[in-house]
Amino acid sequence: MIARHLSRALTGALVMTGLLSMAPAATAAYPEKPITMIVAYGAGGSTDVTARMLAPFIEKYLGGGARIVVMNRAGAGGEIGFAAIADAPPDGYTIGFINTPNVITIPIERQARFNIDRIDPLVNVIDDPGIMTVHADSPFKTLEDLVKQAKANPNTVTVGSTGVGSDDHLAMLLLQRQAEVRFTHIPFPGSAENYRSMLGRHTQVCGQNLGEGLRGRSAGDAVRILGVMSKERWAMAPDLPTFKEQGYDITMVSMRGIGAPKGLPPDIRAKLIEAITRAAEDPEFQTKAKETFQPLRIVAPEPFAAELKQLDVAFRALWRENPWLK
Template identity: 50%
Template structure:
């Protein structure tokens, strides 16, 4: 059977169209492959902070974000997810995709105590640890106008007025809350707990004279003082006097064997691709070693204590064991 000229022309057109389409697909294939293999990071990174703006974690997170942006070559957006003593932010970080585009701060003891006191969707093992940055001792502070000027005068007043002393903290199970309970036990007084979403809110309540005591970490309190907040220290909970506050005596020096601090470190959802994890770890280590970063952290009174992922994990494991034992002896959950 012979084909007609019209049939041959139509067949030729179909063949030419097919060749053209194949050429387009061939040309697009390398582009798609290049997009798929684009090196991390190639879009903005979210940094979750589990507390309200204005607290110590929020301040160091925003400073760190600026420095990490230079190291990683990507925009980093700080997102505050406060509430439930940090549990809301910790849970959101744990369930995020482990692709390197979500990182966040994890804080002790809340990260360790919350899963002990109630059922959660996270533990400290839900994350790939990037490294710890800050180790900030707890402290008791009061308004500058307060007649209370030491732990001794606090005890005297609290014994004379059971339950009248209100203590603002960043939530149930926080280092501040545990310090209050330990102090009650050691001194034989009864105080009233008031939880907030972050240290910034505690500061506001203290300056507004809505609470008697602000349980605020040393670095945070010093930053607030520098910013003009009229508060004074009653004591701090480090093992020794803080370098940033050498004139503030420890609880131990005043006769109360209480030592508590807040570790603040960077983590990501468990399961990061190894090249991404290594890049994040290396970038954080480089930032912490940068003299400019150290100077800026000192200026905001952030007591730096860098721990690499292995050392950080060991510290969290020890802390968890200690808080589990404390829970057996003195459950801190409020009724």
């Protein structure tokens, strides 16, 4: 009798062992290795500052000992970095900042290594209006001083940007058109290089974003901001007149959000979106963003994607009317 019960118990144990061996192995919890966050511009620029400040908060909300490594992949106006995001395996271990207008304009102006349809916009974080900055000892006290000099001496005023088709470059072209002047465009691989060139008096004007300019001014850099390309004066800098106030109807804003390769597993995508959103909404991060003059505008995936599509339509129309790559 005892032998019969032992036999049955042993048989049951063997059957259970067989069933367990046939079951799929448990999937490791995401993330189980470091996540690469690509910045398509050089170290020290606005996007790099945002990325390095935001990354620890994303790690916090991903949990499980998550680690994010910020990697700068600068060059070609952002194309190298954007292509690296688009080309990465859609496994959640590569994300990166996507910047307008470059992420839209690069595939319009040339045969690029990526297009916006290959990148999944997750969450927008920053909305940074354009400005034009000069050295404090520049003869240009106002935007009109700059225009008068360019009108009297075509192609002699140098304006730096973060690359062909960047918001800085397009803003310069719009000012050229409206003021009927000609500048000499000097493209740089990133905003830090552009800014340093102006500080070193190698270029006369730095086309940049408000956050960069205010950080420099706050740090005591010898600079003067000629105007801001927002619809209204910015709360962080109420002393700065808009371009429109000065007679030039130019609005140019750089959205900076996080994207990933198309095709993420739905559960990983949802986890990333939640972690990025909570990170951007974290009071400590928001305080740091304010202290470093980063204009926040958190936009969820669907409206973020919709805005990118609208920009694509608008910039394609502008390209047909006035191609900016010559």
